[in-house]
Amino acid sequence: MPDDNAPARPDGEGLLILANSRAGEAVVRADPLPEIRARLPRARVVVLGPEEDLGEVVDAAMAAGDRPRALGVLGGDGSVSRMAHLARHHDVPLWVAPGGTFNHFARAAGMPDVDAALAAFASGMLRDVTVAEVAVDGGEPITVLNAVSLGTYPQFLAERTERASLGKWLGGVGAIRSALAQAQPVRISREGRSATVWSVFVGVGAGDPRRHAMMQRASLEDPVLDVRLHHARGSRVRAMASLAFGRRTLRVLRALRMLPPASEFERRVTDEWQVRVDPGEGPAVYVHDGELEQAPAAGFTLEVRAVPAGLRVYAP
Template sequence: MPDETSPARPDGEGLLLLVNSRAGEAVVRADPLPEIRARLPRARVRELGPDDDLDDVVAEAMAGGDPPRVLGVLGGDGSVSRMAHLARAHDVPLFVVPGGTFNHFARSAGLDDVDAALAAFAAGRLREVTVAELSIDDGDPITVLNAVSLGNYPQFLAERTERASLGKWLGGVGAIFSALREGRPVRVSRDGRTATIWSAFVGVGRNDPQRHAMMQRVTLDDPVLDVRLHHARGSRVRAMASLAFGRRTLQVLRALRVMPPASEFEREVTDSWRVRVQPGAAPAVYVHDGELEQASPSGFVLAVRAVPAGLRVYAP
């Protein structure tokens, strides 16, 4: 629900806005900073350099004599997710300005562009949203805004990262061909049951039942996790086809009859989900909000839980 009181002024006083200029390199758009500075003249706006660490910059600001009352970020989903974690840690609201390639969380929140984000901030419109917390081997929890994934999607991102010098598009094409040749299923165990899967997606809130790859959440306040497993009963081609998340792409793949049948999928809606990922031929990697992470090749425990009203964010 909207909160009538905003801890920052409409002119930006009380706001620290960090800018990840490296986000969204594949998107051609005008520089939004002049408009942001003009409409938020009292905000502290800082562009992150290649050696700047977002956590350190926020910690330094919070330890100062006039700590920010709102943390803001201009960047992609990875930067937004990390800033959300810091906003929760310091118990302040989050201000999101979309600045990445896909901006999945920003779009779910109705922040389709810079103008929408600035308008929500100026109106002081705060909403409480559900988040998830991810932990590996019972370590410190990480805030998740959209989804966690195991299997094919992390493997695809790992292959694309190795081809980063080619750019996102060419690197992605190369990663797809590599996954079609060498993709490996993952074995997971839960509650005494072991399964071999091509992929798992754990989305924040209930998502479209027709999709398997849940990159963007549908609602902000649904206090559950939507878990999708793709059991490894079909080919790698089907496994890669299941990663499609655009409506038109899904329609084309269904028309070509390369989408996996419903019998290969399993869905669970729950408030928490915990599995042990078994060691095997598949790389020990996972993804949260588009961020690729490495885990122990000897196996690891991945746990996710929903946190209702876990974050306050400016949104229409």
């Protein structure tokens, strides 16, 4: 009988890999699964169908006699975040192969492509990673690897979701146009202080102070949250411009003087952050690692806390 505490072997024995067949579907790339199967011949690889649930597949595998000793995922940030939550629940390490559109966590962990991820697994090197947990109204916490957001970014994603039939990129263009015309500020209150904001980003680990929209973390171990508020003092155009996270896009927006002034932003670095949210006329939604979540329309309390060494990840 295998030792449940033993690590997965370099040939993949003991590793269960789940591949999200829908991750990054708008991105043209070669299928990485043949390479993964060739280099990890003893791993069990499951490609999730449209109706299959990642959590149910993992729970069934963990209840079987040959329980996996590590979990792997080929997908984007949403799939990786969900698998991280399951790895923490079952107390096993996580292997990440980038297979989505942006792959923010995989890149932050030093694995920009599948070849680098395979090399990290072959090395057997495990790193302790700080994660965050987000909960609404005291409910069950959700594992977060990159960031939690309120305001204009979740509103943009909600608009894009409604246009899903157009595809990710065309739907995104339509969502930007709608957000520029209809984005609504959010009212938040905390510790006796209230504010009206365009957006809130709560990043895992301290990020670049020159940026507002923190999609990719700068460190795996930093045991803090980096909270950024964009106060609703300017136009919707500047509110949307503040969501840019690409270096080239930021340079262009700065050159065009479209970014909001520094006086509209507020920053706090802490280990936990709780806020009461009044969505106002906007949708009651929030986002974690690119995943859109619904919240009570009458308002809700959002709590985020950092969890140092909350996850073990194969990483260089």
